[in-house]
Amino acid sequence: MIRSLRIRLMLGAAALAVLFMLALLPALQHAFSIALEDTIEQRLAADVATLVSAARTDGAHLIMPQRLPVEAFNLPEARLLGYIYDQNGRLVWRSTSASDERIDYQPRYDGRGNEFKRARDSAGEEFFVFDVEIKLLQGKEAAYSIVTMQPVSEFHALLQGFREQLYLWLGGALLVLLGLLWTGLTWGFRALRRVRWELDQIEAGTGTRLSDEHPSELLRLTGSLNRLLESEQRQRERYRDSLGDLAHSLKTPLAVLQGVSETLAGQPGNEEPVRVLQGQIERMSQQVDYQLQRASLRKSGLVRHREPLAPLLDTLCDALDKVYRDKRVHVQRELAAGFSLPVERGALLELLGNLLENAYRLCLRQVCITGRYEAGQCELWIEDDGPGVPAHRRADILRRGERLDNQHPGQGIGLAVACDIVESYDGSLSLDDSHLGGARFCLRFAQV
The missing domain is CATH 3.30.450 (Beta-Lactamase)
Structure with missing residues (x-):
C-alpha cells in the first residue's frame, strides 16, 4: 500500500x-x-x-x-x-x-x-x-x-510518418506534463511539509502550538490540533496539581501515624504492635510513592522525546558509587555513538535509577551497560555478575511487591515502576542470563 x-x-x-x-x-x-x-x-x-x-x-x-x-x-x-x-x-x-x-x-x-x-x-x-x-x-x-x-x-x-511523430511528440509531452505535475504537487505540498515540520518541533519539545500561517483548507485541522495540544497541557497541569495535593494529603496523616508509633515504641509491652504498625506505615508510604510515580511518569501523546544516555549514566553512577563505595563497583559502558532513548528525562532517570540500583546492590564487583541500535530498535542492556535470577522466578520479580532479595529493606516496587515506565513508552523489558554470570535486563524501544 x-x-x-x-x-x-x-x-x-x-x-x-x-x-x-x-x-x-x-x-x-x-x-x-x-x-x-x-x-x-x-x-x-x-x-x-x-x-x-x-x-x-x-x-x-x-x-x-x-x-x-x-x-x-x-x-x-x-x-x-x-x-x-x-x-x-x-x-x-x-x-x-x-x-x-x-x-x-x-x-x-x-x-x-x-x-x-x-x-x-x-x-x-x-x-x-x-x-x-x-x-x-x-x-x-x-x-x-x-x-x-x-x-x-x-x-x-x-499517415504512418505522422503517427510515429505523433507517438514521439505525445510521449515527450506526457513526460513534460508529468514533470510539471510533480513540480506542481511538490509546490502544493509545501503547506503540508510546514505542518509536519511544526509537529516535529512540538514532538521534540521546542514548540507548543501550530502557527496560523497555513492555507485556509488546513486552518480547521491546525486549529483542532492546537485546541488538542492546549487541552492536553491543561489536563496534565491539573493532573500534576491533583497528584501534589494527593501526596500532601496522604503524607501528612502518615507522618502523624509515624510519630504516634514512635511514641508508643517508648512504652513497655508495645514492641510487637509498634513493629507491625511501623511496617504497615512504611508499606503505605511506599505504595503512595509508587502510585504517584506511576501516574506522573506517563508520556505525552503528542510530544516525542529523545534523551541522550551518557549524561544520565554519569549522574546516576556517581550517586550509586557513593552509596556502594565499599563494593568499589566497576562499570563498563559500551554505547553506540550518540546513543539515546525515546523517553522523557524524568521517566528515564526513574527507570535507570531502579535498574542500576538493583544491579549495584546485587553485583559482586562488575556492572556492564550496553546500548545499541538493532533492526529499527534501541536496545539497552544492564548486566551484573551477581547471583542472577532463576528462570522460573523472572516473571515474578517484575510484578509489584515480589522480591527475591530479603537481605535489604524494601517493598519490591522498583522493578514494577520500571515496567510501567517502559510500557507507557511502548517498549519492552525482559530478563535473562548475563555473560558476567548474573542477571541481564534488556530494554527495547522503537526508534523515532
Missing part, C-alpha cells in the same frame, strides 16, 4: 494523463487523415485544372501537347497519373506516367460535376481518383471526363 499522499496523487494524475493521451491519439490521427485526404483532393483537382488548361479540341477530336506543365505527368515512373475519357467512357488520352498502368476505371459521366473516390489497378494497388466532367468549348460533341490519380500508398506512408 502506498502511504505517500503525493505519490498517490501523482499516480492518479499520471493515469488520467495517459488515458487522455490514449483517447486523444486516435482523434488526432483521424483528424490528420481527413485533412490529408482533403489536401490530396485539392492537389488532384489542381492537376485536373492543369490538364484542362492544356487540352485543345479540333471538332470532336481532343488535342494534348507532348509535354505538360506538371512534370510528373511527363515521367514514366512518376506516381501522378492523368487520363481523359470521352462521354461514352472510352479512354482517349493518358499521360506518359500512366503508360504502363492497368487500371480498370470507368468514369461516371452524369452531369454532376466532379467526384473524389478510390479505385484499384489490376495488381490490386489502390489509387485516389479525382474525376471532373467538362465540356470543352461548350460543344456537346466535346464532352470529357478528365481524371487524375495518385497511389493511396503514399497517403499511408505519410
